[in-house]
Amino acid sequence: MSTHRLDSIVWRDLSPLMNPSSVAVVGASQRADALPNREPRGNRVIRNLRNFGYPGRIVAINPKYTEVMDCPCYPDIGTIPDPVDCVVLAVPNRHVPDLLESAAAAGTRAAVVFSAGFAEIGAEGKARQARLEALSRERGFLICGPNCYGVLNVFGKAPLFASAIPAGFLAGPVALVSQSGGLSTTIANALMLNRHVGLSYIVSCGNQSGATFEEYFNYLVEDENTRVIAAFVEGFKQPEKLLAVARKAADRNKPLIILKGGRSDVSKRAAATHSGSLAGAAEVFDAAFRQGGIVAVRSLNELIDAASVFSCDSFMKHYNGGRRIGVLSGSGGECTLVSDAAANAGLEVPELTETTKTQLQESVADFGNMNNPLDGTGAMYDDEKIFPRLLQALVDDTNIDVVTINLEANDPRPKELKSGNRFSVAIETAAASSKKPIACFSSIVGGPVDPEILLPLRKAGVPLMEGAECATATIRNLAEYYEFQTNRQASTEKHNAAPAPHAKLPSGILPAQAAFRLFEEFGIPAVPTVLAHNADEAAASAERMAFPVALKIESAEITHKSDVGGVALKLANPSEVRAAYDKILTEVGRRAPAAKIEGVIVQRMASEGIEMILGIKRDSLFGLVVLCGFGGILVELLKDVAVGIPPLSPTRARDMLARLRGFPLLAGVRGRPPADVDALCNAIVGVSRLAVSLGDQLLGVDINPLIVLPKGQGVVAVDALVELQ
C-alpha cells in the first residue's frame, strides 16, 4: 500500500445505497403464517419499508409469485421493467454472487446483502466474497454487507434493514455505523430509549465488501441530517482514506466518534472470524485517531454518552473547551467518587471562587462547606429552595467550565421516593437562562431511565449520562475534540509541500554511509562516518574527523555487530584505531566467517545526550508509520513508543513526544541539561518525509540510537538500519 496522499482521493456516491428511490427485495414470499421470529427476512424488509412509510417503489423478486405483500413480483432482477436503485438480498449466501452480477447487468447500482458465510468462514467464503469485491471495484457496484443488517435511512424513510424495527423510532442527528448488526440495534435502542437521542441513519456494514467505513463516513459527513457520526469498528478496509474523511468531518465540525474493537490478540482473532477484518495494531489506530481528531472511546457506554453529549446542541453551543467541572450532588459519597473519576479522566474539579462562596453563604443560611464538588447534603432534600441556589452558584462561578449534576434519573425506586423527579424541573429552569453547559449524570449505570426526567432535560439542552466514570470520560473526550479543532484552526504552521518521490534505491539493507547520506537528504544529522578498507585508511579518517572515534564492521549480512566482535568504541589515537581495526577483522572472521565484509566504518563518537530510537515500520493497514521512543528500559519494559502517521508536522511530532511516559526526561532530570526537543521534532519530520518520499520501496528504518544533545546542539544518528524492497 502506498503512503496516502490526502488530497487526491475520489469518493464514490453512495446515494443509490443510502437513499434509494426504488428497491427490489429478493427473498420475500407469500408465506404469511410464520411467527414474527420466523418471518422470512425479505418479508420483514418489506414490512419495515411499509411501516416506516417508504415513499419509493418496492418490488419483490420471486419466480413463484406475481405479487408479494401487495408489491409487484418479478421472476428475476433482469425482468423488472424499470431498473431499481438498490436490491436487497435476503437469500442464502450461495445465491448472492450470481444475483448481484445480474443486478449490476440490469442497471442496478447498489445492494444490501444480509447473509453470512463470506470472508469470515474460510476459503470458500473468501472466494464468494471476492466476486462481490470485484463487482464493487471493477463496476462501482455498491454493496452493504454481506453479513450485516443493512441500511436504515431514517429521514429518507428507507429501512433496508433485516432486524425488526420497534415502533416509536426517534429521528435525530446521530448516524450510527456498526460492523456488528446485533450491536447496531443495541446501541441504537440505548441511544433512543436511555438517552432520548435520535438517529439519522443506522448502517450495519458487515464485511464491507462493496462499501467501506470510510465511504459511509464520507457520505454521512455530507448528509445534511447528520451532525454526529458514531461507529463501532472492528477493522478498516481503506485506512488510507480514513484521515481524509476525518479531516472533512473536522472541517464541517461533525464529530466522528469511534469505538475500535480488536485491540488484544484474542479480539483480533475474534474480529477476523466475525467479519474477516484485519484489526491492525492498536497503537497505530490510536495515533491515527488522534491525528484525525477522531473521538476514540473505549466502551459501548462511552460511545453512547459521547454520541449523546456531542449531539446535544445547546450544550455544545455553550461549551468553551475547558476541563474544569463543577459538581452538584446530594450525596457526599458521590462527591468523592466523581472526584476520583475526574482525576482519572484528566478533568479538574477546581475550588469555587470567593465570590461564589460569599454569595452562597448569604443565600443558603446555615449551610456547610462551600466546596466543589458541592454537597447539597440532606438540606437539599429538606428545603426545595436550596437546590436551585446551589445550581445557580455553579452556573455563575467563573472557575467552572461545565456544570454537572448528580441526578438519579435511573433510580429503580417508585417515583415518589426518587429525588431525580424533584430536581429536574429546577435544572430545566436553570438551563433555560444558562450560558454555560449543564449535564446530568447518575451514580450507578443501569436501570430504567425515567422518561419524565430524561425528555424535558434533553429538550432543555441538558444531556444525561450514567456513571461518574463515563460522564467524566465524555467531558474529557469533548475537551480533546475542542482542543483539536482549536489547534487546527489556529495552526499557522506552513505545510511543506510533499517531498517528491525518491529515486529507486537498491533493495536490501543500505550500507551505513549510504543510509546516513539518505538521512542527510531529509535533514536528519548523523555522526561523521567513513568506510575504511584497511587499518591505515581507518587511522587517517579518524585523524581527519577528530578523536575519539568508534569502529564498526560493515557488512549487509551482519545486523548485530557487537555480537560478532564487530564494534570498538572510544578509540583515542591512531594506534588504538589500527589495533582495533585488526582485532575487529580477526574476531568477525572467526565468528562470522561466511559474511561478506565491505570494510570497517570509522565514526566520530557522539557527545553525551539522551539515547532515543527513531524509525519507520510498515503497518499492515496504515502502511509506513513513524515510531519514536527512549532507548533502554523504557522501550524494552514499558513499550513506551510514540507512533505517528506521515505526513508529520513539527507540532504533530511534539505531540507524539509529549505522549511518551519518558517525556519529562527531555526537559532534563537529575541535574541534566534540557535536551534539544526542537531538533528531535525536526528529525521526526525528516523521517516522516523520508517515508513519504520512498513510499513503497521502503520496508523499514531503525535509527538506534539517535542521540539528543543538550538544547541548541541538535540530534545525531549514530547507528541505523534502512531496509528496502
Place this chain on the structure above:
Amino acid sequence: MSTHRLDSIVWRDLSPLMNPSSVAVVGASQRADALPNREPRGNRVIRNLRNFGYPGRIVAINPKYTEVMDCPCYPDIGTIPDPVDCVVLAVPNRHVPDLLESAAAAGTRAAVVFSAGFAEIGAEGKARQARLEALSRERGFLICGPNCYGVLNVFGKAPLFASAIPAGFLAGPVALVSQSGGLSTTIANALMLNRHVGLSYIVSCGNQSGATFEEYFNYLVEDENTRVIAAFVEGFKQPEKLLAVARKAADRNKPLIILKGGRSDVSKRAAATHSGSLAGAAEVFDAAFRQGGIVAVRSLNELIDAASVFSCDSFMKHYNGGRRIGVLSGSGGECTLVSDAAANAGLEVPELTETTKTQLQESVADFGNMNNPLDGTGAMYDDEKIFPRLLQALVDDTNIDVVTINLEANDPRPKELKSGNRFSVAIETAAASSKKPIACFSSIVGGPVDPEILLPLRKAGVPLMEGAECATATIRNLAEYYEFQTNRQASTEKHNAAPAPHAKLPSGILPAQAAFRLFEEFGIPAVPTVLAHNADEAAASAERMAFPVALKIESAEITHKSDVGGVALKLANPSEVRAAYDKILTEVGRRAPAAKIEGVIVQRMASEGIEMILGIKRDSLFGLVVLCGFGGILVELLKDVAVGIPPLSPTRARDMLARLRGFPLLAGVRGRPPADVDALCNAIVGVSRLAVSLGDQLLGVDINPLIVLPKGQGVVAVDALVELQ
C-alpha cells in the same frame, strides 16, 4: 499510632446497635398531615419499623405527647420505664450530645444519629463530634453516625433507617456498609432490582463517631445471615484493625468487597468535607487490601457485580479458581469487545479443545468457525436448537473455567423483539446439570433489567452482569480472591515470632555506621563502612577492607553529601584515599562551613548490580509501611514503588516485587545475569521486622541504593538515612 499486632484486638459487641430488642425514637411527632417527603424523620423510622414488622418494643420521646403513632411516648430518655437497647435521634445536631449522654446515663447502650453538622463542618462540628467520640471511647457507647441513614437489619426486621424503604425489600446474604447514606440506598436498590440480590443489612455509617467500619465488618463476619460484605468507604477510623477483620473474614470465607473513594487529591478534600475522613494514600490502601484478601473494586457498578457474583451460591460452588473464560454470543461485535475487555482485566479466552470443535461440527451442521468467543451468528436466532448445543459445548470444554453468555437481559425493546427471553430458559436448563459456573452479561450497561430473565437465572445459580468490562473485571476479582484463599491455606511459611521491641535509640538522624549496625541486627547486609577522623585512618581502613573504596563526609547536618563535595568514589589506593580525604574536608568546609563534621566514612565500593531503593515511611493511617522500588527513572518518572504493610513474609515480599513494572529487570535483561531476588525478599522482610521492632520511635528509613547483586551473591545497602523521633 503503634504498629498493629493483629492478635491482641478486642472487639466490642455491636448487638445493641445492630439487633436491638427495644428502640426509642426521638424526633417523632403527632403531626400526621405532612407530605411523605416532609414527614418528620422520627415518624418515618417508626413507620419503617412497623412496615418491616419489627418484633421489639418501640417507644417515642417527645415532651408534648404521651403517645405517637400508637407508641407510648415519654418526655425524655431517662423516664422510659425499662431502658431500651438503642435510641434513634432524628433531631437537630445541637441536641445530640446531651441526648446521648442522658441515654447512656439511663442504661441505653447504642444510638443511631441521623443529623449532619459534625466533624464534616469545621471547628464547631468537630467539638460536637468529640463528645460523641468520648462517649464511645470512655463508656463503650455504640453510635451509628452522625451524618447517616442508620442501620437496617433485614432478618431482625429492625430498620433504624432514615430513608423510606420501598415495598418488596429482598432479604439475602449481602451486607452493605456505606459511608454515604445516599449511595447506601442507591446500591441496595440496584442490587435488589437490577441483580435480584438480597440483603442482610444496610449500614450507613456516616462519620463513624462511635462505631467504625472495622467494627461493622467484625459484626457482619460473625452474623450468620451474612455471607458477603460489600462496602463503600471514604476513610477508615481504625485501620490497625482492618487487616485483623479481613483475616477473620477470610477464615470464614466471607468475601469483603470494598469500593474505596478518595484516591485523588480533590476527592480526599471531598471526603474530608463529607464525613471528616482522612482518606489516606491510595497505594497504601491498595497494599492493605491485597494483603488482607479484600476484593478492591473501582466503581459502583463493579461493586454491584462483585456482590452479585460472590453471593451466588451455586456459581461459587462450581468455581475452580481459573481465569479461562468461554464466551457465547450472538453478536460477533461483542465477541471482539469482550475479548478486549478480558485482556484488559487479565483473563484468558483460550481456544476450544479439538474434541469440542469436532463435536460441534457434528452437532451443529454447516456452522462457521468454532472459536472462543463462540459466535452463534444469525444461525442461533434462526434455529433454536443451536444455542443449547453451543452452550453445552462450552460447559463441556476442558479448556474453560467459567462459561459466560452474552445475553441482553436489559434490552429496552419489547419482549417479542428481544433475544434474551428466548435464550434464558436454555441457560437455566444447562445450569441445572452443569458442574461449571455459568454467568451472563449484557453488552451495554443500562436500561431496565427484565425480571422474567433475571429471577429464574438467579434461581438457577446464574448471575447476571452488565457490560463486558464489569463482567471480566468481576471474574478477575473472583480469581484473585480464590488465589488469595488458596495461597493462604497452602502456605507452609512459618511466621516468625514478632521481633521484640527495640531498645530506645537517640532521636534524630543515625550516623552511617550506627544505621548499618541496626540493619545488621535485622539481617540487612551493608557494605563495610568505617568512620575515619583523619587521612591516615582513612587510608588504613581502606587497606583493611580492600580497594576500591568510597569516601563520604559524615555529618548529621548534611543529607545531600555530593552537593557539598562530600563524596569521592572508586579510590584505588592509599594515596588516592589520602588526597580525597583532604579534598572532601576542604570542599565541605568551604560549602557547608556551619555543619558539624563527625569525620569521613570509608566504604568498600559495592560490586555491580541493580540499584534499588528500600525504605520505611509513616502513613497517616496505617503507620509504618515498607516501600521498595527501582532506583533511577522508574521511581522518578513512573512512581513505580511497591508498598507493604508490616509484618511481611518472604512470600508477601515477593508479591510486592512482582507488582513493580520494573520487575522483569530482576530476571536479567539485556544480557545481565538474574539478580538475587531471594536476598532482596529477605531484606524486605528485615526492614519490615525493623519497623515492627522500632515502632513508634521510627520516623523513616531510606536505603538508597540497595544494590541487588547477581543470584547467589546477596544484596548490600550502600547509603542509608534512618530518622528517629
